[in-house]
Amino acid sequence: MSDELKRGLEGVLVAESELSHVDGEVGKLVYRGYDIEDLARGASYEEVLYLLWHGSLPTREELDAFAANLAAERAVDDDVLETVRTLADAGERPMAALRTATSMLSAYDPDADTDDDDVTETARRQGRRITAKVPTVLAAFERARQGEAPLAPNPDLSYAGNFLYMLTGTEPDAVSEETFDMALTLHADHGLNASTFTAMVIGSTLADVYSGVTGGIGALSGSLHGGANQDVMEVLYEIDDSAKDPVAWVKDARENGRRIPGFGHRVYKVKDPRAKILQEKLRDLSESSGDTKWLDYTTAIEEYLTDEGLLDKGIAPNVDFYSGSVYDSLGIPVDMYTPIFAMSRAGGWIAHMVEYQADNRLIRPRARYTGPESAEIVPIDER
Numbered sequence: 001m002s003d004e005l006k007r008g009l010e011g012v013l014v015a016e017s018e019l020s021h022v023d024g025e026v027g028k029l030v031y032r033g034y035d036i037e038d039l040a041r042g043a044s045y046e047e048v049l050y051l052l053w054h055g056s057l058p059t060r061e062e063l064d065a066f067a068a069n070l071a072a073e074r075a076v077d078d079d080v081l082e083t084v085r086t087l088a089d090a091g092e093r094p095m096a097a098l099r100t101a102t103s104m105l106s107a108y109d110p111d112a113d114t115d116d117d118d119v120t121e122t123a124r125r126q127g128r129r130i131t132a133k134v135p136t137v138l139a140a141f142e143r144a145r146q147g148e149a150p151l152a153p154n155p156d157l158s159y160a161g162n163f164l165y166m167l168t169g170t171e172p173d174a175v176s177e178e179t180f181d182m183a184l185t186l187h188a189d190h191g192l193n194a195s196t197f198t199a200m201v202i203g204s205t206l207a208d209v210y211s212g213v214t215g216g217i218g219a220l221s222g223s224l225h226g227g228a229n230q231d232v233m234e235v236l237y238e239i240d241d242s243a244k245d246p247v248a249w250v251k252d253a254r255e256n257g258r259r260i261p262g263f264g265h266r267v268y269k270v271k272d273p274r275a276k277i278l279q280e281k282l283r284d285l286s287e288s289s290g291d292t293k294w295l296d297y298t299t300a301i302e303e304y305l306t307d308e309g310l311l312d313k314g315i316a317p318n319v320d321f322y323s324g325s326v327y328d329s330l331g332i333p334v335d336m337y338t339p340i341f342a343m344s345r346a347g348g349w350i351a352h353m354v355e356y357q358a359d360n361r362l363i364r365p366r367a368r369y370t371g372p373e374s375a376e377i378v379p380i381d382e383r
């Protein structure tokens with residue numbers, strides 16, 4: 001047994017997975033061998049979920065049945081909606097509200113207590129229900145904050161289209177729906193990141209999928225994981241409010257030793273492939289709305305930092321540099337960005353739980369003990 005300590009498990013191989021692979025040197029991300037660009041452009045989020053959960057892209061018939069099943073599960077019990085409203089009234093943060101509501105959903109799942117021999121099938125069924133209901137919970141939370149009643153899901157709309165409809169009250173146009181669908185695909189899986197590993201650890205105890213997804217949401221809520229897209233958008237608002245030139249803002253930030261949010265990545269040393277696709281979608285959205293402000297700002301910042309040699313040093317735009325402005329263009333409030341990340345990444349968490357449980361081994365590492373060798377208890381009144 002090796003006594004080498006790897007802080008943060010950096011570089012430690014803990015499992016084999018067929019789900020996704022990130023090549024940070026060339027900027028490539030694949031899900032089960034399919035390039036993320038091909039999936040984003042050529043498959044819906046429902047197809048990507050099927051691919052991740054079932055191992056292959058669905059046939060037309062398989063997709064129709066899968067998507068119909070998912071759509072049929074979108075409604076959420078009134079008690080959950082009531083809790084969501086209570087959380088919104090109490091001013092709860094969106095990720096914490098999502099965590100609480102996701103955990104509560106299990107009370108209304110007929111399979112939640114199933115001690116089925118077919119762990120994989122039970123996990124997939126529960127996963128499908130969670131995936132279907134999370135958008136309903138999130139949209140209800142946002143509407144409750146606006147003093148509005150929740151909207152019933154529309155089973156005739158796609159997963160992406162229905163979420164935007166429930167959130168805004170308006171059926172999205174084709175460009176918005178397609179863009180949001182792509183954003184969901186782009187965020188669905190990314191190797192063994194912290195939240196995915198959290199879900200896997202929970203799954204390795206054979207706990208249910210509700211526990212794994214609830215844990216994943218908790219891990220993603222931390223500032224070192226989800227949340228950078230929010231920071232990017234806040235910078236763009238700051239630039240806009242101060243009527244400052246975006247390049248002047250970046251120069252100031254660099255002179256003050258401030259990091260530019262949306263740049264740099266632990267794995268990618270070139271431009272994140274997801275950023276490239278979202279940049280294109282931002283262009284499409286800007287052209288269709290006629291408002292190119294965010295596109296102009298982000299393009300100016302990227303061009304300036306390229307000229308300054310930052311990209312040559314491996315500090316390139318990551319997915320968050322463009323996702324914030326894409327979400328803002330879709331009318332999504334800033335503090336919903338991380339919950340939307342959770343909504344998409346739940347697909348990956350579930351896939352990893354299903355995959356790992358199929359050949360399960362309880363995850364149980366060790367810590368090097370650095371406490372005292374022995375200690376004697378002093379009676380409480382003498383301490």
Ligand code: ACO
Pocket residue numbers: 225226228258259260261262263264265266267315318319320
């Ligand atoms: N702006 C300016 N300089 C940067 C940036 C940035 N955004 N990111 C890294 N650098 C510089 C560092 O200052 C450091 O320079 P130095 O060696 O001269 O001190 C060098 O690049 C290496 O930085 P590290 O922090 O060691 O790189 P690491 O791989 O640990 O960091 C991280 C990756 C945390 C993402 C970092 O690039 C960062 O803070 N970026 C901004 C926040 C952000 O966009 N996060 C989202 C990541 S994507 C995601 O989570 C989905």
